[in-house]
Amino acid sequence: MNEAELQKLVEEISIKAFGRPFVHQVKINRRMKTTGGRYHLDDHHLEINAHFLEAENRQYLAGIIKHELTHYHLHLLGLGYQHKDRDFKVLLKRVGGSRYAPNIGQGRRQQRKYLYQCQKCGLKYPRVRKINTRRYFCGRCGGQLRLVEHLN
Ligand SMILES: [Zn+2]
Ligand SMILES: [Zn+2]
Known part of the structure; x- marks a missing residue:
């Protein structure tokens, strides 16, 4: 998904879930780590974490967009x-936005199945x-290294 496609998706979700148009810009942020997105108060643009545009994390994307749009619309309405x-809490719940950015780092950590430890220094x-x-x-x-834990 490129930035133009993301822009279109955000505009669609804005109309469908909020009944109001999104008339500013959305950008893809490739450096974001723990947050799903960000709303900028100064020029009203949104940023979406590039991780959530990957196929395996796409399931979270709508929830994140709704979260950022909740900031956006309320701010522009002076609420x-x-x-x-x-x-914020009421509107977020009503549109079904995510409360927190899903922890996609978790999936990567779980892939590490074996834990070895040095018998001398403990590393x-x-x-x-x-x-x-x-x-x-x-x-x-x-x-010498020894297998100390077999993580799931
Ligand atoms: Zn937020
Ligand atoms: Zn060692």
Whole structure:
């Protein structure tokens, strides 16, 4: 999904869920880590975290767009647009926006199945695949590694 397609999607969701047009710009942010998006008070543009445009995270995209549009519309209407405001909470719930950015980092962390630990200095090595402990040693002290945990 490119920026023009995202723009179109945001405009559609705005009309469908809020009954009001989105008349500003949406940009893709590739450096965002933990947040799903951002609404800019100064020029009213939205930013969406590029991770949520990837196919495997696409399921969260509408919820994130609705969250940012909730800030957007309330701010332009002069109503309580901040997370703590009642207007925000009520409208977010009504349109079905996500409350927090989904933790997509979680999925990546869970892929690390094996936890090795150095028997000498205690340094831990989470790994996606099994490693041959007869061939690989601790990068810090050269000690022997041992499988200490098999994460799900
Ligand atoms: Zn927010
Ligand atoms: Zn070590």
